[in-house]
Amino acid sequence: MKLLDTKVKNDVLQSMITIIDKRRDEIIEENKKDLESFNRNDQALYDRLVVNQSKVDGMIQAIKEVKEQEDPVGKTISEKTLDNGLKIVNKTDPFGTIMIIYESRPDVTIEAAVLAFKANNKIFLKGGKEANHSNIILEKCWHEALEENELSTDWISLLHLNREETREFLSNPPEKIDLVVPRGGDKLIDFVKRTAKGAxxxxxxxxxxxxxxxxxDWDTAKKVIINAKTDKISGCNALDKVLIDSHLPDFEVKVKDLAETLENDYKVEILVDGKVEDVLDKPTLPTKDTWTEEFLALKIVLSSVESFDEAVEKINTYSGGHSSVIITEDDNKALEFMQQIDCAAVYQNASTRFTDGGQMGVGAELAISTDKLHHRGPLGLKQLVTNKYYIWGNGQIRE
Incomplete structure (x- = not known):
């Protein structure tokens, strides 16, 4: 796709803001069709699927934020002139074509597309079948905005593919796919990594x-644990495992205090391990694999560790590499924890729920990357470009 002027891109985004606001009731009605046919047994997935007036407002706000951000394309990263006269300039450049595969959340159809488009990338959107009606109406809004500004609708395309067709698309894409982003659980991620031809x-x-x-500080610990676990169970930044040092003063009293609050006030199911088993009459972990499980539910593991080093080892062995927290009043210990923990976001005395593009000052996000190449953490507008070297010469040859 050709490079677009920033004004053209922003005009499309302004059109999209107007169109979504105008068609908000229609969007919500289409979403109701998805909700009516959805099995509510998976509460986390259902919560992600809902589009209401507040969600539409959030979509509009996400587009406004991206519109107001600086265009990330064509920015100079470095510039130098060599002794031989060659001028070498390194600039940001679009990826080209991005594909995102995601479950449920229709707002991803807005956030992923607005980021990709502003960064001058074409995007293929593969949403889950459970959000089909919602995604179709949102794609129509995008196409209306593009056509209103005399641009091809090919910039943003919703794929209507079943699992086998998706497998074929990934392994034999009809055009070059420069970046594939699976946004979902282990099964989806494994499927894409095994199948995709592109990065x-x-x-x-x-x-x-x-x-x-x-x-x-125990009051801080309780406040952070409760927020991280219960604020939004469907978020990938929700808390699943708590490791309490057995040398914590009044260990048994505090463990009972935490468990009573979680269970009685927030209806959280508790699994126990280690010395917590001796304190609480609760189910133990059914299998060792539970340590690697992302719950996406009102469910938590409370366990003990004997030392800082044991906590670090356990987290690095079992966590998803997303977010981890230490509750401590010792800033040096917190820094050591942050340096040793292999996660995209590491915290002292704060909730994991802040691992979010908007909360971290990035703005709208395509996803939270737990990879190390090319970026880790929230994938905002600035992260949806790569780089290119421009070399200016006047006849130089290598001798």
Whole structure:
């Protein structure tokens, strides 16, 4: 796709803001069709599927934020002139064509597309069948905005493919796909990594851990744990595992206090391990694989560790590489934890729920990357470009 002027891109986004606002009731009605046919047994997936007036407002706000951000394309990263007279300039450049595969959330149809388009990328959107009606109406809005500004609708395309057709598309794409982003659970990620021909950037899996050190402020620990676990169970930034140092003063009293609050006030199902088994009469972990499981439910593991080093080892062994927290009053211990933990986001005394593009000052996000190439953490507008070297000469040859 050709490079577009920033004004043209922003005009499309302004059109999209107007169109979504005008068609908001229609969007919500189409979403109701998806909700009516959805099995509510999976509450987390259902929550992600809902589009209401507030969600539409959020879509509009996401587009406004991206519109107001600086165009990330064509920015100079470095510039130098060599002794031989060659001028070498490194600039940001679009990826080209991006494909995102995601489950449920119709708002991804807005956020992924607005980011890709502003960064001058073509995007293929492969949403889940459970959000089909919602995604179709949102694609129509995008196409209306593009046509209103005399641009091809090929910039943003919703794929209507079943699993086998998706497999074929990934393994034998009809055109070059420069980046594939699977946004969902382990099964989706494994499927894409095994199938895709292009580069894959993994996103979406949580299984986040929190370690309570012996010097932790208990009120802070409780507040952070409750928020991280219960604020939004469907988020990949929700908390699943809590490791409480056995040397925490009044260990048994505090464990009972936490469990009573989680269970009685927030209806959280508790699984126990380690010395917590001796304190709470609760089910133990059914299998060792539970340590690697992302719950996406009102469910949590409370366990003990004997030391800081054991906590670090356990987190690095089992976490999804998304977010981890230490509760401590010792800033040096917090820094050591942050340096040793292999996650995209590491915290001291704060909830994992802040691992979010909007909360971290990035703005709208395509996904939260748990990969290390080419970017880790929220994939915002600035992360949806690659780079290119421009070399200016006047006849130089290498001798």
């Amino acid at each position: 894959v950037l993994v996103s979406g899996r949580g299984n986040n851990f929190l370690y309570v050190s012996p010097d932790a």
